[in-house]
Amino acid sequence: MRLKYLAGVALALLAGQALADDQAIRDTLGRLNISIPVKSISETPISGLYQVQLENGRVLYASADGRYMLQGALFQVDGEQPRNLTAAAESKVIGDLINSLPREDLVIFSPEQPKTHITVFTDVDCGYCRKLHTEVEELNALGIEVRYAAFPRSGMNTPTAVTMQSIWCAADKQAAMTRAKAGQSVPQASCDNPVEAQFALGAQVGVQGTPAIFLANGTLVPGYKPAGMLAEEALANQ
Incomplete structure (x- = not known):
């Protein structure tokens, strides 16, 4: 029972941390006067780097605590052909907007x-x-x-x-x-x-x-x- 209790506490703490990161990133966007609503915030393949998908399709990247933010293309180069992850994420949302x-x-x-x-x-x-x-x-x-x-x-x-x-x-x-x-x-x-x-x-x-x-x-x-x-x-x- 004690192990189950500790596991539950750990999960709750992790969930709380995720929510705190999410809000910190949103606060940073506000401080940067980026008024476009956020569609989603999700993990990237790089530990500690989050993808911030805006509702207009554009993608930004942020540190988990929201203290650092960058704009640019993220490439995955571990396969035969480099893949532009940023372009893929942006195209998906923009395509949905236009095709609707x-x-x-x-x-x-x-x-x-x-x-x-x-x-x-x-x-x-x-x-x-x-x-x-x-x-x-x-x-x-x-x-x-x-x-x-x-x-x-x-x-x-x-x-x-x-x-x-x-x-x-x-x-x-x-x-x-x-x-x-x-x-x-x-x-x-x-x-x-x-x-x-x-x-x-x-x-x-x-x-x-x-x-x-x-x-x-x-x-x-x-x-x-x-x-x-x-x-x-x-x-x-x-």
Whole structure:
């Protein structure tokens, strides 16, 4: 009985220590003015180092007592191929966020039987976004569904944002997107649309330029890639 009692006390102390570490790390984030909510705090393969997963998908690392914090990539190099543990953790959460966007809130160009999809945060006045759009048919032919989310780079109080809101409010969103990407005018329209919310989400997950292409597993391809290369990456990162 005494051994069971001592074991119970030890477990209680360990649990208390874990809670204390958790709160210390959260307190440190507050002192650093990091206002993004914490999704989880978990152990890493390195003793005493904790992974701090923020709700926007980004990862920080902290000591157990919260006195030290760092930002950067953690690699596992004990296998044949080095593995970026930080990128894997971030991609998982970001992928979940982006893949949860309702299909009706996106402008989608899809083949009959897609093999996978990409989500492109786009700006209709961006040159490389326009170049990518000319290759959407090729991407579809390769089995890639293209999902467009709105990201007017210069902000919501711009003519580009107005155009993008008109696209999302058009009766034929695909045709309106193609017109805008070709530099043609789009009839102005208004409705309850997701453009501002998607712009905010893009900023939240780290979009800094367009096109910002997220593969199905949350991996970011920052910028234009030719359709063949992009399709190959998309199929490898489902």
